[in-house]
Amino acid sequence: MTNHEKTSVSRRTFVKGSALAGLGAAAMGTASLFGCAPAAESTGELADTGEAVADTIVWTHCAVNCGSCCALQCHVQDGEIKYVESDNTGSAELGEPQLRACLRGRSIRRWLQSPDRLNKPLKRVGKRGEGKFEEISWEEALDTIASEMKRIRETYGDEAMTSHYSSGVCQGQVQANPVKRLLNLTGGFLNYYGSYSSAHISAAGTYTYGGGTYGSSFLTIQPGQLVVLFGDSPADTRMGGGGHTHDFAYIRETTDCRVITIDPRMTDTTCGQGGEWIPIRPGTDGALCAALAYEIINNGWADEEFLHTYCVGYDEETLPESAKGKNASYKDYILGTGPDATPKTPAWAAAITLIPEQRIIDLAREMHESDPVYIGQGYGPQRRANGEITARAIMVLPQLLGQIGKPGMNDGRREGCASVGLGMLPTGENPVTTNIPTFEWPNAILHGEELTALNAGVQGADKMSSSIKFIWNYAGNCLTNQHSDINLTHDILADESLVEFIVTSEVFMTDSAKYSDIIIPDLTSQEQISISSDGYSDNMIAVIFGAPVYEPKFERRGIYEVCADLAERLGVGDEFTEGKTREDWLREIYDEARTANAEKGMDMPTWDEGYAMGVWKMKPEPIVKLADFVEDPVANALPTPSGKIEIYSETLAGFEATWELAEDEVVTALPIYDPGFLGYEACTEEYPLQITGFHYKAHTHSSYANNEVIQTAAQHVAWVNPVDAEARGIKDGDTIRVFNDCGEIRIEAKVTPRVIPGNVSIPQGMWHDADMAGDRVDHGGCINTLTKYRPTPLAKANPQHSNIGQIAKA
Known part of the structure; x- marks a missing residue:
């Protein structure tokens, strides 16, 4: 495997050999914290033998489930990683993408070589x-x-x-x-x-579009247009160069698009890159969507030609025969002529969402006037007790506006991603x-x-x-x-x-x-031969060819x-x-993808060529989802029962009639608003707060959460609004109790206006740390001590943002 490796001067060589070694060591405090390489070059260092000390550079990749997969160049010496660089191939000036790792991947030296590793059965x-x-x-x-x-x-x-x-x-x-x-x-x-x-949004996509979670590429966004994101923060969830945060940042810089994020928390996508934050009460996105739909329909902004051509269930004319004559259309539900007789006005939604009525009215107009408008959602709104219908409700908005199938438009799902198609x-x-x-x-x-x-x-x-x-x-x-x-x-x-x-x-x-x-x-992926595609991104497709960074240690x-x-x-x-060995299988998998892509005109290197390169990548064409369907809906019918976009789903109507559901569980043919079990309406005097989780840059789910160097850089704390904190005598930095009927955790409070009042936001993924034979109080800050085990009505999935509870100073 030597063709995969190359030699470089070690960081130790640079620091000791430089005439400014003392200043260099001091200035590199942050870099060395994450095991990154120094920016300068060195002429080398003489070891005791009089020979220069050299590192072997081994290409590998991060492998945790963040949505990205970034390249790593590990500088290995004497069987240990000395420091880690990421992808530096290609020219940024020419717009060639780089799979640059975030702080998690760059800290992998501490993770792989941790003294806490399991070594024996x-x-x-x-x-x-x-x-x-x-x-x-x-x-x-x-x-x-x-x-x-x-x-x-x-x-x-x-x-x-x-x-x-x-x-x-x-x-x-x-x-x-x-x-x-x-x-x-x-x-x-x-x-x-x-x-x-993503089980909820996947189910929503299945019963709306016939399958799929992803929509159009960020890279199709046009100059000056409006982008509206529901609970989607690429800067938090897909941070690396192999993820959407790079794509979105690039588009924002080059198109000057206007971005609105709708979220209970002011995320780094807004805080770090600008745009407008519309705070929303957790779990009420469906009510906002209904009110936006009311404004769009009531003002005559709905693209009824699009809806009549491509959709099922918008109005009486487009309903399936089984639903006609019952005022069962989406338009009836929104305007209040349906069974619940409640117009979904902005005033109605304002009381539910806590978004001012006028802001809802203005947002509907802005979405109508922006042509195109990109409407998307992350995984946050769907990971709730009402997540399936919430995801469907967001998908309806671009359908109403006819904003599907062309550059700059999205179909209401998550941003699209390119793929090399590795098996x-x-x-x-x-x-x-x-x-x-x-x-x-x-x-x-x-x-x-x-x-x-x-x-x-x-x-x-x-x-x-x-x-x-x-x-x-x-x-x-x-x-x-x-x-x-x-x-x-x-x-x-x-x-x-x-x-x-x-x-x-x-x-x-x-x-x-x-x-x-x-x-x-x-063994980790980095300790074995491996290949991987780049993960969820739309600015590149890539394959990373990973070599073992060192021989297997102990009995792993x-x-x-x-x-x-x-x-x-x-x-x-x-x-x-x-x-076949592991390597034999990987070669076979790669060769199959290479042959299949060659038929599509993609020139991938041979296995040996790619392995020598470490990383191969190319820029794909931006993805415009459903473009073929919009061009010819008959020849390119969707894999739904009707072949069209289903605002009204006969399949779900059948489930509603036959499935065994509790009184507070809702499966509906239409994407209505329902608060779901343990939504804000479930709050009581004993448990007056909603408790939601979010993905955090210091760990991917629970991976890397035991890597103390990252936790030092990005502390695990509970976000509490100043209004809620003051009412309970809590100050920034206090240790607090967060508790409900499921359990109790202890965690430091971050008192900040970046979270909506009435909601405590806690990063998910920290390791549970409790005496399970004693009081069971978790001192690790693991939010799943507090989350209710109850599968959702349709997808039977996790409602892990649907929680109520209370906080107090510990």
């Missing part, structure tokens, strides 16, 4: 969740796992086995697929659909057809046999045949830390009569790993090799590997 010796383990050999670990896989499969059936949802290794073409391949070859497993990140390690066919929503897994443990298509969204079967008895958790912290209601989940997992065996493959002792019966130490092993050994024990060794 472990067996639980205490109660589940207690965190007591003893070291064992690989032979014992593999024998135990294989034996338990056989026993549980033979006792309970194939559906009792599952590979748990995870995103700790998101970028790369292997991920958890070796585990799924192994499970499929030995009988299959209970699979899941959806994700913790994945094949998992083979799963003999088990039953599929459950990923958020339903605790229910599938407690009473799996009772879960059906009508009460739990089971797909591929009318109902489950078994509860979950075996969990393989690969690179995931969703058993507890990233899942709702940690105290409840602790009780479920700690009961060994429920799940009988849990195996975790990890690099650290996460909170979730503590609930394992066997833990096996994994890659998941592919571990599963190959288990496959031998389970009698499917040849079928699992097909005689």
Whole structure:
């Protein structure tokens, strides 16, 4: 693999060898904090032998689920990373994109070489969740796992086995697929659909456009136009050069577009780059959309030619036959001529959203007058109890204005992303057809046999045949830390009569790993040969060819090799590997993508050429979503039942009539406004505040949250409005209690007007730290101590921003 590496002078050489070494060391305080390279060059340093000390530069990439995937150049010396640079290839002056890492990726030296890494297989010796383990050999670990896989499969059936949802290794073409391949070859497993990140908007896109989460590219935005973003902050969520924050910043600088962000929190997208912030009460975006629609329709601004040509359900004329004659159209709902007889006026919405009536009126006019207008949404508004209908409500706005299918326009979904189309390690066919929503897994443990298509969204079967008895958790912290209601989940997992065996493959002792019966130490993507595309961005498509930064240390092993050994024990060794190594599979995956893209006119390098380069990239054409459909809606019909955009969904009307729903759960044919369970209307005197989470630059979900150097740079604090703080005697920097019926956390308060009154915003992802045998108070600041476990009505997904609670000075 030497063709992937090159030699450079080390940072130590620069600092010691420079005539200004003392000043250089002092001036580089921030750079060295994140392991970054110095900007200057050096002539070298003589070691004790009289020879120059040199580094080996190894290309690799970040791999966590932030939405980006950025290139890293690791300077390695004597088997250790000395410092990390990112992508410096291409010319910024010529507009050539660079996959520059954010502070998380640049701090990876501290993460990979942490003294807290797992180094040997472990067996639980205490109660589940207690965190007591003893070291064992690989032979014992593999024998135990294989034996338990056989026993549980033979006792309970194939559906009792599952590979748990995870995103700790998101970028790369292997991920958890070796585990799924192994499970499929030995009988299959209970699979899941959806994700913790985007299940609601994905469902909304399915019943509106026939599928998909992403819309048009930021790069299509035109000079001077209006951009309206609901709960979308690329500067917070997709920070790296391989993500949308670069694309959006570039467009804002080059087009001078006007940006309005609608969010309970003033995000860095507004605070750092300008634009207008419209504060909104959490969970009420659907009410704002309804009032904007009222102004658009009532003032004659709706593009009825577009709506009649491309959409179903706008008015009586476009309703399906099954819904006609019932005042069931979207227009009836908005104007108050529908069943609820309530006009969705700006005054009506102002009382719900806390946005002034006149600002709503003005925003509707601004959206009408801007041609084009780009309307998009992030994942925040949809990750709520009413998230599915909220996401659909936002999608209606560009439909009403006819702002779809042309440059500068979006279809109301998240910003678009280009893709090189790399495949994945094949998992083979799963003999088990039953599929459950990923958020339903605790229910599938407690009473799996009772879960059906009508009460739990089971797909591929009318109902489950078994509860979950075996969990393989690969690179995931969703058993507890990233899942709702940690105290409840602790009780479920700690009961060994429920799940009988849990195996975790990890690099650290996460909170979730503590609930394992066997833990096996994994290698990170940077410690193995790997390839990855660039992630979610629209200004480039790229492939990063990653080499191991050093030889595997201690007894850590890659998941592919571990599963190959288990496959031998389970009698499917040849079928699992097909005689191929990890590198063989990666070469095959890459060559398949290269051949497919060559047919489209894309000139990708050979594997050997790309591996020598470290990173290959090109600029794609900007994405205009639904352009073909708008050009010819008959020849390019959408994959919806009608072939058109469905404002009114007959499929959802069927669900509304047949699904088993609680009184406060809503599945509707139209994207109406409903506050959802645990919305602002649920606040009480005891719990008067809403509590929402947000993604933060110091960690990606829980990845890197144990990297103290980043936490020093970007502290984990709860955002509290001065009005709420003053009423409770809380000052900036105070440690506060945040609590509700689910639990209690301790966290530092950030008193700031950048969050709307009545809402406390807490970054998600910090590691849970509580005495689970004692008071269970979490001192890590993990918001999922406070979130309710209750799947949403349609997607059966996580409503993790729908919480009420109280705060007090600790």
